[in-house]
Amino acid sequence: MEEHRNIFEPLIKEDFNEYLQKIRDPQEWAGEVEMKALSLKYKVDFVVYYDISKPPLKIKASSSSQTISLACTGGNRYDCVYSKSDLSTLAFCQSIVYEVLYKNVFELGSDVDVAVEKMLHDKAYSKQRRNNLLCHYFRESCRIDGGVEDQNLPEDDQS
DSSP states (O other): OOTTHHHHGGGOSSOHHHHHHHHTSTTSOOOHHHHHHHHHHHTEEEEEEOOTTSOOEEEOOTTOSEEEEEEEOSTTOEEEOOOHHHHHHHHHHHHHHHHIIIIIISOOTTHHHHHHHHHHHOHHHHHHHHHHHSOHHHHHHHTOOTTOOOTTSOGGGOO
16 A cells, blocks of 8 residues: 555545555454455455345456455445355365364264265255354344345356
């Protein structure tokens, strides 16, 4: 932000030097201005979902090779948003780790196979688990209603 003072100083309502000093604290909250700085520095785009009924905020880098999707889940908290294909890959990797850990380290036996099979292939279990993971707070703050699809999501991300 310091290197691109001409871009960021007009966006800050307090003394810019004091702001820069304050934002260096890892405990300090960051928001859209800081995402713009990260976008410039690391050449990544951000897509931020604040409200299900509104299009997401898009912060674009001049030449990005990656997009980071976030959902604002209230106040100053942002959570990652993953596509279904990413979640499938993550679930597969997680099942391998669990199998190795539980079978070889904890020596739990064949019950691990049942749990892995359920996590990977039982659609009813997967849907129930996904719904349980969407906490009440997230549903309220982002106004998620059951069965409503966000038309702004890529086709791969639709449920």
